[in-house]
Amino acid sequence: MSHPRGPLSQLRRGHEELVLGLLRKHGPLSRGELGKRCGLSRTTLYDILAELVASGAVVTATSQEAPRGRGRPAETLTLNPDAGQAIGIDFARRALHVAAVNLAHEVVGSASEPHDADLPWEQRVELAVRLVGSLTGTGTGALRLGALDAIGVGVVGVVGSQHAGEEDRHAEEGRDQPEPHPAQVLLRERFGVPVLLDNNTRLAALGESIWGAAAGGQDVLYLRLSHGVGGGLVVGGSLHRGAYGLSGEFGHITVEPGGARCDCGGTGCLETVASIRAVLDAYRAAGGRAADVPELVKAVRAGDRAALTLLGGVGARIGEVLAALCNAIGPSVIVIGGELAETGEALVAPIERALRDHVMPVSRHRVSLRRATLGEVAGALGGIALVLHESPLLSRYPAGPDLAEDPIPDKESR
Amino acid sequence: MSHPRGPLSQLRRGHEELVLGLLRKHGPLSRGELGKRCGLSRTTLYDILAELVASGAVVTATSQEAPRGRGRPAETLTLNPDAGQAIGIDFARRALHVAAVNLAHEVVGSASEPHDADLPWEQRVELAVRLVGSLTGTGTGALRLGALDAIGVGVVGVVGSQHAGEEDRHAEEGRDQPEPHPAQVLLRERFGVPVLLDNNTRLAALGESIWGAAAGGQDVLYLRLSHGVGGGLVVGGSLHRGAYGLSGEFGHITVEPGGARCDCGGTGCLETVASIRAVLDAYRAAGGRAADVPELVKAVRAGDRAALTLLGGVGARIGEVLAALCNAIGPSVIVIGGELAETGEALVAPIERALRDHVMPVSRHRVSLRRATLGEVAGALGGIALVLHESPLLSRYPAGPDLAEDPIPDKESR
Known part of the structure; x- marks a missing residue:
């Protein structure tokens, strides 16, 4: 199914997906039934079907229930389950x-x-x-x-x-x-x-919004706390890129004016406070001992005071940033992922507190804060x-519930 | 053209708009020409055309150049310019x-x-x-x-x-x-x-992104500095609403933790610093005299030191917020509207300075800051x-440049 990708093939691919969508919903259909439901001309439809069969996406079967006396048994088309x-x-x-x-x-x-x-x-x-x-x-x-x-x-x-x-x-x-x-x-x-x-x-933001912590969410903010701090936005169910592909750079929002120098060239960015290295360095500076995140998690679970205090402060900074973004973007779900999320409530509770404190009161109980569930995949x-x-x-034809009601044209198409 | 608005009519309206789009681009076309270009079945097309003509959206004309000897002169269809x-x-x-x-x-x-x-x-x-x-x-x-x-x-x-x-x-x-x-x-x-x-x-954000200061911008952030402080986001050319219609509440982002009480129920919101009332109050507190924005504008133009210092501080706060939002959302254009934008460079210059200082260096020269141009409409x-x-x-079929290349199906439709 590799085509040239011009506007023509865009339309063609739209037609292909319309046909695949009908087969996905209804199971096996004859060419005639497909024609009635899709609203495409016979020539266009047959052409599309020929290509779908050739590519292996669709397979043909001869219906056993075809009326014997009236010509050839009707051939039905169905999705190839192995494709x-x-x-x-x-x-x-x-x-x-x-x-x-x-x-x-x-x-x-x-x-x-x-x-x-x-x-x-x-x-x-x-x-x-x-x-x-x-x-x-x-x-x-x-x-x-x-x-x-x-x-x-x-x-x-x-x-x-x-x-x-x-x-x-x-x-x-x-x-x-x-x-x-x-x-x-x-x-x-x-x-x-x-x-x-x-x-x-x-x-990862898109994945979490479909199969993970925010499954089904149309407006999702995902923050990853790892070696770097970044994230992504899902807007109306679609991945948001921004004008230059720079959307989701939450780690470079200033949280400490005049603070530590960041890899991005700025100073006092969230990443200088909330990355793995920043957190481990601050923990050591506070007298703690942790070579990596699993050791920090161990200290947290053991109730280590320095670790809890540190994560309380880091969480507050994160929550303030998330509150500002909530007011601007209005997501229904915020997902916290990355290795540092493994510290659990020690980090998530202060994030949540600062988020509630700084988000518009009208949004306070609308946005839900969750830990990521999909892990590394x-x-x-x-x-x-x-x-x-x-x-x-999915993007251009009415999808889901709309398609479920069958886009049958008012009258039969030929 | 008022139909029931179910999924069926969605598809139907898509077909109508496809036909209208072809007439918009090509001017008068015969039914046959339309049929070739739109890929719809003859029945569907004729049905759609009948309704468009009945509603007054499309008018018919008899072509003068029709071949005389070969039956009726061809009737062409065209957009009704008065519709x-x-x-x-x-x-x-x-x-x-x-x-x-x-x-x-x-x-x-x-x-x-x-x-x-x-x-x-x-x-x-x-x-x-x-x-x-x-x-x-x-x-x-x-x-x-x-x-x-x-x-x-x-x-x-x-x-x-x-x-x-x-x-x-x-x-x-x-x-x-x-x-x-x-x-x-x-x-x-x-x-x-x-x-x-x-x-x-x-x-207003959407209007500015199409006919105003950000015309043609696909990713636009609009901030209105008026009695309230708010705004809107255009994302990929579409208006962004957020999960609960709460997108664009830039005025309620915290800029002064523990600051003045805001109408939203929070404290230290941008609105408590950058609304008309906040600015006029602060100006009076600094010894200035201005009953309204036009008087403030007059003071600014006269080079009043207190007014310029005040707007410098307010602009810095606004710029910091915009920088954070830029890092998160990555717009190509930021538009500043509302009455306070009438103060001109006295406000916009410090906004721009703070924006450049706090946005990721990689974005510094990518985002463009402009004053709104559409005014009250x-x-x-x-x-x-x-x-x-x-x-x-516009939203579901390939629009603009795609349509410009004519979605003619591979073979002629009947």
């Missing part, structure tokens, strides 16, 4: 995570593997192919990758709108085509399908969500 | 503003009238009808309201997603149908078309934009 629709890959700094869904949008598996931070892209992609193979090569849930729709990829760092989504789109829009990301080039060569790209922390799952969201069915 | 597509009405606290566009999306006029703050809704709507009449009743740009698609309305206060958009939609989604806003009920009775509703400050224009954005053509 993979999307793969998500998170190229994190020191590990690789993959996940896959089938055409019914069911997550059929995920896998992770750590690696050195300096592993070259060729080898990272090799590793990705191997991990994807582990999801698809064996077992009953095995996927046929021939019908793969697209791959969603998370990477570290700023991903502007010039990279985000699909690389081919830009030339058509008359913009300068940017250098594609090496992961895009290599994966596209390998799988022959579009490769959608975004920042992996933002993708959140980004890979977000990559899959990116693919599903780029699907014209 | 109004949308009206925007801003029910501000003490004034009413209206604006209208035709089917070509050209703003054909606007009008305003002040009134008492306690004017009942019935009389406000009467006033609105009269002002709309002044745009449509006379003159060469007169609109036929028969083809009106919808009315977009701005009101003061929180407008949640339960009110925003169209009132009929909710019952279909199986949610509790909320009490509709009186303006919705009365206008719907009067005009017989859908009435879309949103907060008028948010609508921004909200009414935003109401129109709301109608155009709710149009399935």
Whole structure:
């Protein structure tokens, strides 16, 4: 199902997804039934069906219940249950995570593997192919990758709108085509399908909003407290990128004017207070001993006073920032992820207190604060969500409850 | 063009808008030409065309260049230039503003009238009808309201997603149908078309992003410094509402922990520092004399030291808040509106300085700070934009540059 991605193919892909959506909802349908329900002309529909069958996304079956005396038995069309629709890959700094869904949008598996931070892209992609193979090569849930729709990829760092989504789109829009990301080039060569790209922390936000702590949330703020402090916004159910792909840089909001120098070039950023290194350094400065987050978690669980006081202060800073963002953006759910969230209530309770204190009173009981639940595969799952969201069915046709009522045109189409 | 608003009519309206979009781009087209370009079945297309002609949105003409010897001269279809597509009405606290566009999306006029703050809704709507009449009743740009698609309305206060958009939609989604806003009920009775509703400050954000200071901006942050301090976000070209319609409450971000009590119930909110009253009070406390904003503007222009120092401090606070929001949301344009923006560079320069100081260095030269340009009709224009954005053509089909390349299906439709 790899097409050129012009406006024409956009419309075509919209039609394809309309047909797939009807088959997803109704199960097997004849060409005639599909024609009645989709409102497309016969020529367009048959053309679309031919391509869907050729790609392996749709399979044909001869109905047993066809009226015998009246010509050929009716052929029905159905989704190929073995066809993979999307793969998500998170190229994190020191590990690789993959996940896959089938055409019914069911997550059929995920896998992770750590690696050195300096592993070259060729080898990272090799590793990705191997991990994807582990999801698809064996077992009953095995996927046929021939019908793969697209791959969603998370990477570290700023991903502007010039990279985000699909690389081919830009030339058509008359913009300068940017250098594609090496992961895009290599994966596209390998799988022959579009490769959608975004920042992996933002993708984790999207993943948590669909399969994780904020499942079903349309307006979600995700904050990751890790080696860096960042996050992502889901707005109306879609990933928010901002004008230059710089959305979600919560870690660089000033919390201490004139404070410590930050890697971004600024001073007093939230990251200088709430990153793993900042917290461990402050803990040591307060006389505590913790080489890493698990040791800090241990100290917290043991009721260590210095650790609790420190996290109380850090949580208050985080909560103030979240309150400001809540007033501006109005999310229904805030998700706290990253390794530092493992410190649990010692951090989350002061965050919540400061959030309630500083958010507009009218919002106080509307926004819900939760810890992330997807762990390290959140980004890979977000990559899959990116693919599903780029699907014209989900983004441009009325989806979900609307489709459930069947877009049958007023009169029969020919 | 008033239909029931179910999923079926959503799809139907998408088809209507597809046809209108083709006529908008190409001018007169025959039924056959339209059929080739739109990819709809003949039955669906003819049905849609019949309704568009009946509503007055589209008119038929007999082409002079039709081949004589070969049957009837070809009838062409074209947009009715007199058909109004949308009206925007801003029910501000003490004034009413209206604006209208035709089917070509050209703003054909606007009008305003002040009134008492306690004017009942019935009389406000009467006033609105009269002002709309002044745009449509006379003159060469007169609109036929028969083809009106919808009315977009701005009101003061929180407008949640339960009110925003169209009132009929909710019952279909199986949610509790909320009490509709009186303006919705009365206008719907009067005009017989859908009435879309949103907060008028948010609508001003949308208006500025389409016709004003941020024209063409897809990611815009609008801050209004008036009796209240608020604003709105445009995200990917669409108005952002947030989960509970609470997006854009920038005035209630804490800037002085433990500071002055705010009307929202919090303390130290930006509004307690940067509203008209707050600024005038602070100016008087500093020994200045200004009964209102025009007098303050006069003092600023005269180089009054106290006024300049005060606005320098207020601007710094505003800039810090905007920097935090920039890092989180990544807009390309920030628009400063409201009466206090009339103080000009005395306020905008310190805002800009604090913004540059506190935004991530990588964003410093990417975001552009501008004063609003639409004045008091921004909200009414935003109401129109709301109608155009709710149009399935603009929101669900590929719009603009995509449509410009003609969505002709691969093969001819019958």
